[in-house]
Amino acid sequence: MARSDVQLMLEVKAGDEASFELLLRKYRTPLVNFLYRIVRDQGTAEDLAQEVFLRVYRARLEYAPSAKFTTWMFRIATNLALNALRDGRHRQQEISMDQQAVHSDEAASPWEVADRRPGVEHELIQRDRAVFIRRAIAQLPEKQRAAVLLHKYQELDYDEIARILECSESALKSLLFRAYESLRVQLAPLVGQSAAVGETGELGR
């Protein structure tokens, strides 16, 4: 039977390095994605994600499970990300976004459309859309952005997100409502576009 995160962390506390490896493997991708969608630079996101794991490891001897492991981990991550934004590091590196190679779907600049073969065009459109969606999320105020990412992509409960963002549950729901209202308006052009290129399924229900 799979051990819970808390159990794993208690084993790390007891000196079990393998349990730390399991936590690392489980959360590295969600963490890197969460951080990337806030700071918008993969290098910074990875650096911050490493820092999160380091802090988790550092705190292992004092670890006492008073909250869910993800609450604790994402609170560290959110604080690091918001601090990084305030430090302005992400601004210097935004230009490198277009140079992101292997691991990002935004590898090419959206307007590099020299190759117009059918499959490629579809791929480019998909890439454009991803960039568009990322930018819409990036335009949200920081706290709304973090709330959406934790709600939509990490699928955390309201009380957990509220604890991570250090606000009440009702404040959190209000944050989410405002954020999704913004996104609804921002992403409206894409809704029309997806119907036009004949994508089925999503809008049909």
Add this chain to the structure above:
Amino acid sequence: MNCTKIDSKWIVYFDGKASPSERREVEAHLASCSACRRRAEEYRAMWDLLDELPQILPSPSFDAAVRARAAAEARRGRWAWLVPSPRLAFAMSMLLVLSVWIASRPVAPNPATTSSAAAELNGEADFRMINDLQVLENYDVVSNFDALSDLPAQSGGASQPSAQPPSDM
């Protein structure tokens, strides 16, 4: 119920976490309000669009980097009891340097000593004398100062206050 009222129930409703009464309220309103119905359609479309956001993968060196940083932490930890914090270590070393420097400084002249001999017989006095060369050059003036006749002859090393016989300089 007007449009802004279901705003507060919007998120829980679309998350499927509304209470039965909340659900009834929202659905009743949607049935009667075309603007909110349109808004609901757009919300669902936006929700699906957000799913299109691709995931990125951590770089291949990610795990190794975390392990390296954790290992470095563990190594530093062995010496942590000696050096509780870098700031404290710095402060302590500065204090040490300061104490050594203070201890190595020559004793300053103290007017409370019984004789001014000890005060004069040190490097600082010599230095001050060099500074006062202009005065010394006016030897005739200086040699006629009565007070100076009470001063002992200059010689190196004597640390004991002793009543030395006055001598002409």
